Amino acid sequence: MKKYSEKETRILDTAAEMFANQAFHKVLLSDVAHAARVGKGTLYLYFKNKDDLYFAVLFRGFSILVENLKKFTENQDLSPTEKIQCIIREMAGFMFMRATNAHLLSRVMHFPEDGEWQDKRTELWSLIQEVIEEGVATGEFKDSCPRYTAQYIPSFIRSISIFPPEGLDHEHFCAHACKFVLKALTPE
Amino acid sequence: MKKYSEKETRILDTAAEMFANQAFHKVLLSDVAHAARVGKGTLYLYFKNKDDLYFAVLFRGFSILVENLKKFTENQDLSPTEKIQCIIREMAGFMFMRATNAHLLSRVMHFPEDGEWQDKRTELWSLIQEVIEEGVATGEFKDSCPRYTAQYIPSFIRSISIFPPEGLDHEHFCAHACKFVLKALTPE
Amino acid sequence: MKKYSEKETRILDTAAEMFANQAFHKVLLSDVAHAARVGKGTLYLYFKNKDDLYFAVLFRGFSILVENLKKFTENQDLSPTEKIQCIIREMAGFMFMRATNAHLLSRVMHFPEDGEWQDKRTELWSLIQEVIEEGVATGEFKDSCPRYTAQYIPSFIRSISIFPPEGLDHEHFCAHACKFVLKALTPE
Amino acid sequence: MKKYSEKETRILDTAAEMFANQAFHKVLLSDVAHAARVGKGTLYLYFKNKDDLYFAVLFRGFSILVENLKKFTENQDLSPTEKIQCIIREMAGFMFMRATNAHLLSRVMHFPEDGEWQDKRTELWSLIQEVIEEGVATGEFKDSCPRYTAQYIPSFIRSISIFPPEGLDHEHFCAHACKFVLKALTPE
DNA sequence: AATGAATGAGTGTTCATTCAT
DNA sequence: AATGAATGAACACTCATTCAT
Numbered sequence A, B, C, D: 001m002k003k004y005s006e007k008e009t010r011i012l013d014t015a016a017e018m019f020a021n022q023a024f025h026k027v028l029l030s031d032v033a034h035a036a037r038v039g040k041g042t043l044y045l046y047f048k049n050k051d052d053l054y055f056a057v058l059f060r061g062f063s064i065l066v067e068n069l070k071k072f073t074e075n076q077d078l079s080p081t082e083k084i085q086c087i088i089r090e091m092a093g094f095m096f097m098r099a100t101n102a103h104l105l106s107r108v109m110h111f112p113e114d115g116e117w118q119d120k121r122t123e124l125w126s127l128i129q130e131v132i133e134e135g136v137a138t139g140e141f142k143d144s145c146p147r148y149t150a151q152y153i154p155s156f157i158r159s160i161s162i163f164p165p166e167g168l169d170h171e172h173f174c175a176h177a178c179k180f181v182l183k184a185l186t187p188e
Numbered sequence E: 001a002a003t004g005a006a007t008g009a010g011t012g013t014t015c016a017t018t019c020a021t
Numbered sequence F: 001a002a003t004g005a006a007t008g009a010a011c012a013c014t015c016a017t018t019c020a021t
Helices: A006-021 A029-035 A040-046 A050-073 A080-097 A099-108 A115-138 A146-162 A170-185 B006-021 B029-035 B040-046 B050-073 B080-097 B099-108 B115-138 B146-162 B170-185 C006-021 C029-035 C040-046 C050-073 C080-097 C099-108 C115-138 C146-162 C170-185 D006-021 D029-035 D040-046 D050-073 D080-097 D099-108 D115-138 D146-162 D170-185
Strands: none
Touching (some): A006 A029, A006 A040, A006 A099, A050 A099, A080 A146, A099 A146, A115 A146, A146 B146, B006 B029, B050 B115, B080 B170, B099 B146, B146 B170, C006 C050, C006 C099, C029 C040, C029 C050, C050 C080, C050 C099, C050 C115, C080 C115, C080 C170, C146 D170, D006 D050, D006 D099, D080 D099, D080 D170, D115 D146
C-alpha cells in the first residue's frame, strides 16, 4: 500500500468527495484546491494533472477495499461460507459507509482498459474467486464457473448501494445478499 | 416509443458509439457532427445541447432494451422460470451485440438522480421484479425481497459484458447466469 | 507569396505591431484578439498556437521585404552599383517606414536554426550576394568574399534603424551607407 | 567593473548559457537554479527578480567586451588603423569564443530603451567612433559620419557570428572584415 | 432546414516569487 | 546565508453554442 503524506491525503480525501458527487468535467481543480485548503499549484506538486489526480483517487479507494477484504480471505479460521458472508458485509459496509466509496468504485469500472486497472480489478475478483474455489474443494459449494460468480458479487452490491431501493435497510440487504449467493452456491 | 427521423437516428447512432467509448467530456460535438456527416449547427436543430444529446442517446438505448424485455414479460405463455431465462438471455444478447449497448447502459446508471431517469431505471427493475413476484405467487420461486433480486440481475450481466473474463463464451455465460439466479430463487 | 484572407491579414497586422513593441511573453493573445477585433478563439482558426502566430508574423514581414528587393535585383536595366544602392534604400525604407518592420526583422534573426528560417534568411543574403558577384564579374566591384558582404549590409541597416543615433536623417543615412559599401567594394 | 562572488558568478554563467540558447520566457528559474546547483530561493538573494537576473547577465557580458576593447583603444602605441583591426579581431574573438557571447550581445540590442542600456550600448559605439575620429583627424581615414560607421562594425560581426556562413573560417572572416572596413574608410 | 465560421466564458496548467525552516 | 515547498496570479487554449448566410 502506497503511503501518502498528510497533505496528499487531504487532497485525495477532498477530491474523492468531489469526484464522487459530480462528473469529472464539473469538478474544478480550483474548487478542489480551495476545499483542501491548499493552493492550486500545490495540486501539481503531488499529481501530474487532473487525470492523474482522478486516477489516484480511484486507485486509493479501490486499494483500501481490497486490503480490507484480504483480512477475511486470508483468515484461516473462517470457512468459505463465513468468508463469503464477511466479504459481502465488508463490501456493503464500505460502500454504505460513505456514498463516496460506492460512487468511486463504480467509476473504477469505467476506466479504459489500461493494464494497471485491469490488474487491480482482477485482484478483487480473484480474491472472491479463490474463496469460492476453496468452498468447491471442500464440497461446501458447487459452481461451474467461480470466475463469473466472483464478478457477480461486487456488481450487485454496487448496484444496490448506488440505487438504494425505497426503504432500504442495510442489515436486511446484507442478509438477503448473503442468502442469495449462498443459496446459489449450495451443492446438489 | 419515440420516432426518430433518418438524420436524427444517424446522429444518435454516432453519438452512442462515441459516448460509449469515451468519457462525456472527451466527446466533442464537432467530432460527433463530423462522424455523423452533418454540420455542427445541425445537432442543435435536433437536440437542445450536449447534455440533451447525451440524455437522448442513453434514453433511446435503454428504451429499446425495456421494450424488448416486455415482449417476454408480457407473454402469457411463459412460466416465470422461462421468463427469467429469456430476460437474462435478452439482456446479455443486447449487451454483447454491441459493446456500445453495455457501456451506455452502464452510463445510465450513473446519471444524476433526476426524476426522469429514476423512473426509467425503475421501469426495468419493476419488469423483473414482477416476474419474480409472479414466480413467488405460483410457488416456483422463493424470495424474501424480489426488489433486490430484480436489481441484481442486470448488474451481473452488465459487469460481465463490460469486463468479459478471459475466454468468455456467450452461451456458457448465459447458462451460468440463469442457473445461478434460478438456483438462488429455488424454494426451500 | 502566400495569400491571406482579409481577417487573417488584420490579425497578422495587429500581431506584428504588438510583437514588434513588446517581448513575446508580454504579448497576450487576448490583447491581440481584442485589438484585431476578433474573438480569442478566432485566432486559433488561423494559427495553431501563439508560437505559430509569431512565426507567421515574422515570416510574412520577411517575405514582403525579400519580394520587394527582387524587383531591383531582377531588373536587367540596373547596374550592380545601382542595384546595391536600391537594395540599401529599399531596406532602409522598409525598416524606417514602420518601426514594426525593423523590430520584426530583427527577431527573425533570433530564430532557432530550423530549416525553413535558414532558407528564408539565406534567400535574402543570396539576393545581395548575387548582385555583388555580378559586379565582380563586370569588374565594377572587388570582393574576396561576397557572401560575407551580403550579410554585412542588412545587419547594419537593421542596427541603425533599431538604434537610430541622435538626430538621424534618413536620406543622410542612406547616402552614407551606400557610399560606405560602394567604397569598400571599389576595385583596386 | 563590478565584483561578483563565486556563487554569483556560477549563477551568472549558468543563466548566460541558458538565456543565450532560449527565449527569455522559455528559461525557467527553477532550471537555472538547478543547473547552477543552488536553491531556487538563493537566486533571489543575489537578484531582485528574473528581469534583474537577465539584465545582470547581459550587462556583465557586455561590460567584459567593452573592458577588453578599451585595452586597445586606450593604447597610445597603436595607430587608428591598427586599433580598428584590433577591435574587429577582439570582438570577433569574443563572440566566436563562446556562442553564448554572441547571442547575449545580440539580446542587449533588443533591450527596451531604458536609459541604462542606451548608455551601455553608446559606450561601445563611442569607443569605436573615437577611434575613427582619431583616424579622420590624422588623415588616415575619411568618414562623413563616424557615428554610423561605429555602429556598422559590431553589427557585421554579430551577424556573421550568429549565422556563420557555410565553411566559415575565423581568420578569413577577420581579414575580410578588416579589409572591408578599412577600405571604406580610406581617404579619397 | 442546414451549415460552419466566429465567439468568449471557462479551465487546466505554469512558473515567478515568497517565506518558514 | 540557503533552501524548496507552497502559492496564486496570470495566461494559453478549448469547445459548446450561436447566427448570418
